[in-house]
Amino acid sequence: MMEEILDIYEIEPALSFKKVDASENKQRSLTIHSKSEEVFALLNELQIPYKEKTIEEVLIFLFDRLLYEYMENQSCYTKETYNKFKSTFIYDQLQMLIYHTKSLMLWLYDDIEQIPRNCRSLYRKKEISPVYGTNYLEKYEHYKLHMEILPPEKLPRYFNKLVGLKHFSVRTKAIYHALVEELEIRDINYDFMLYGKERMFSYKIEIISINNKYKVIRQF
Structure with missing residues (x-):
């Protein structure tokens, strides 16, 4: 090794x-x-x-x-x-x-x-090919398809299993973007995630209901 x-x-x-x-x-x-x-x-x-x-x-x-x-x-x-x-x-x-x-x-x-x-x-290999060297869209569409069918309370479990406490990668970026889009569609508040430049892959999340509205919180 x-x-x-x-x-x-x-x-x-x-x-x-x-x-x-x-x-x-x-x-x-x-x-x-x-x-x-x-x-x-x-x-x-x-x-x-x-x-x-x-x-x-x-x-x-x-x-x-x-x-x-x-x-x-x-x-x-x-x-x-x-x-x-x-x-x-x-x-x-x-x-x-x-x-x-x-x-x-x-x-x-x-x-x-x-x-x-x-x-x-x-x-x-010396450099990456930012245009042709990534399967970002393929990964995004794959995870987006899975997230669309999950109820709000199961989204964190799926997301945490994929991303929580893992390293930064193109895969985790695709998963993050798929989650954010799904949260926006469902009108779930995810304000805290907007201030970290998407570097939230080293912790897990939870979705709770406050006054009948869903909100994403950190789960350390």
Whole structure:
């Protein structure tokens, strides 16, 4: 597993990557020279699953999170908006995590040609395709269809099972949007959810009735 390997060995930089002086960005917390404990710290901070996960699985999580972060503040997905996103701190840090994960993969297999064929494309992947590289709409329509037939009191149970205490991903974004639309259709008050930039995937919800009107509340 990834954490077991990283916990034992420090991987020397093995990929070509643009070196950036840490002094250029006082926010920068991870560089190509960072130690394994720093990598783990950022993975934990970003709530990216890695325990008992393979290197390939972690890479998939990282690219999915990259797409999630790009989608977070965009209403139109274009080459221009993605290029702007590439100058953000979160993009830089996710790319650093991708770099360290790929370095670990290369160290483990010793040579690119020895990497299993089904994983080689992940190793060679550098960017996401914000227009064609997501199945967001497919996921949204799938979960929306299920939510439409549920009574209000069962919506939280379904939503919490799918999302509660899980990591940020395109899937959770699709589930969140499906839920919000369903709440709007049913005229259920969800005001508290409007102030967190949709980052409410780390807690669960409940729907209660107050004066014969439904309201969404947090359930810690």
